[in-house]
Amino acid sequence: MTQIEGLNPFTPGTGQLPPYLAGRENEQGRFRQILAKMSAGRSPAANMVMYGPRGMGKTVLLNWLIDEVEKTDTKDNSIRTSSATPNQLKNPAEIWGFLLSDEGWMEKLLSGETTAGFDAKVFFAKKWKEKSPTNKILLNTLISECKKNPLVFLLDEAHTMEPEQCHALLNISQQVQNEAPFLLVLAGTPGLAHFLTTVGASFVERSTKMGIARLDAQATADAIVKPLNEHGINIDDSTLAPVVEDSQHYPYFIQLWGEALWDLAKEKDLQKLTSQEIAEVETKIENRRSNFYEQRRATLDDLELLPAAVAIAALFQDTETTTRDYLKEIIADNLPADSLATQSVNEHLRTLIRHEFIWNPPDSILFEAGIPSLMKYVLDRQREHVQERSPTAE
Ligand SMILES: Nc1ncnc2c1ncn2[C@@H]1O[C@H](COP(=O)(O)OP(=O)(O)OP(=O)(O)O)[C@@H](O)[C@H]1O
Numbered sequence: 001m002t003q004i005e006g007l008n009p010f011t012p013g014t015g016q017l018p019p020y021l022a023g024r025e026n027e028q029g030r031f032r033q034i035l036a037k038m039s040a041g042r043s044p045a046a047n048m049v050m051y052g053p054r055g056m057g058k059t060v061l062l063n064w065l066i067d068e069v070e071k072t073d074t075k076d077n078s079i080r081t082s083s084a085t086p087n088q089l090k091n092p093a094e095i096w097g098f099l100l101s102d103e104g105w106m107e108k109l110l111s112g113e114t115t116a117g118f119d120a121k122v123f124f125a126k127k128w129k130e131k132s133p134t135n136k137i138l139l140n141t142l143i144s145e146c147k148k149n150p151l152v153f154l155l156d157e158a159h160t161m162e163p164e165q166c167h168a169l170l171n172i173s174q175q176v177q178n179e180a181p182f183l184l185v186l187a188g189t190p191g192l193a194h195f196l197t198t199v200g201a202s203f204v205e206r207s208t209k210m211g212i213a214r215l216d217a218q219a220t221a222d223a224i225v226k227p228l229n230e231h232g233i234n235i236d237d238s239t240l241a242p243v244v245e246d247s248q249h250y251p252y253f254i255q256l257w258g259e260a261l262w263d264l265a266k267e268k269d270l271q272k273l274t275s276q277e278i279a280e281v282e283t284k285i286e287n288r289r290s291n292f293y294e295q296r297r298a299t300l301d302d303l304e305l306l307p308a309a310v311a312i313a314a315l316f317q318d319t320e321t322t323t324r325d326y327l328k329e330i331i332a333d334n335l336p337a338d339s340l341a342t343q344s345v346n347e348h349l350r351t352l353i354r355h356e357f358i359w360n361p362p363d364s365i366l367f368e369a370g371i372p373s374l375m376k377y378v379l380d381r382q383r384e385h386v387q388e389r390s391p392t393a394e
């Protein structure tokens with residue numbers, strides 16, 4: 001008889017809350033403080049810019065925040081959340097649709113603005129061009145809504161914003177925040193930080209920055225073991241140690257491991273996992289991970305940044321962090337001959353950041369590897385390639 005019941009609880013994929021949200025106590029604490037302030041009717045001191053490489057758990061944290069607001073705030077003046085991605089905010093009308101809870105806002109706008117021949121679409125298009133799709137009536141409506149029910153507006157994938165969209169949101173957030181509790185949370189890949197400085201440098205300086213990085217070893221172990229234990233599946237710390245290491249504390253890989261271990265335990269009807277099962281699962285994980293890496297390597301190749309990536313990967317074999325200047329030197333030494341004519345070293349560096357090969361967390365001036373072990377993969381493939389071309393060479 002099968003002892004292990006139910007569906008696999010692990011969530012390798014995008015944004016789904018994992019069965020055990022591990023290692024984010026600091027981030028959760030910071031958000032709880034902001035919520036408490038807003039709940040008391042006060043504006044947060046600053047907006048939040050959350051960034052980190054793909055698969056680190058940004059969307060999960062946004063989803064946690066929505067749940068947290070719903071769970072803890074049941075008063076009349078409860079906080080409201082609204083969330084979107086930039087592709088849902090293609091024009092000011094859509095932006096206001098996400099910000100205002102009052103569905104009659106369009107009518108209100110029209111009644112305030114209507115003169116003979118007034119056309120809302122033309123009105124908004126003009127505002128968009130002026131980079132200020134604000135309108136006193138809508139702003140005042142949002143301010144009075146926020147005074148009653150503070151708003152947390154979450155924008156995921158914020159690095160894909162167009163400058164116009166970004167200007168519009170920053171403008172609205174600034175005006176509302178002066179008068180009422182309103183929080184804008186922007187979440188995106190490390191390229192978001194640079195994008196924001198190009199759009200509104202002072203906004204980034206004034207925002208709270210939150211880096212979403214890998215977990216620590218204990219949180220990694222907890223993220224795997226706690227859900228397994230809950231389903232009656234046990235694993236010793238020493239058996240788990242190589243799993244924790246192999247996951248590189250990277251949330252996406254942690255879920256891959258958890259899912260595969262759970263499936264195997266269920267299939268074999270095991271209540272205790274041993275090194276034998278770990279070895280079995282490892283091959284499966286390795287295949288999935290190679291596909292994931294190969295896509296990223298192909299992108300670097302398309303961008304003609306593969307030689308630079310290989311050289312950076314070689315450097316990171318012996319270190320966990322490096323400086324911006326050193327990275328720039330390596331990039332300059334490894335670019336195709338004509339490349340610097342069209343793009344500066346800084347731009348190439350930003351491309352590597354945008355593709356998450358490297359990044360620098362907000363609280364550090366040093367750079368670290370973006371997606372862990374992509375570096376090792378890139379290096380291994382390069383060695384294989386060299387071997388294939390000259391099989392006799394050592
Ligand atoms: N703290 C955590 N503990 C355990 N698992 C987590 C944690 N955070 C995220 N995960 C898992 O990691 C994976 C990636 O999470 P998520 O989709 O939130 O990442 P992301 O940073 O938003 O990535 P992307 O930039 O691709 O959107 C998911 O499978 C999620 O369940």
Ligand SMILES: [Mg+2]
Nearest residue numbers: 014015058059
């Ligand atoms: Mg995400």
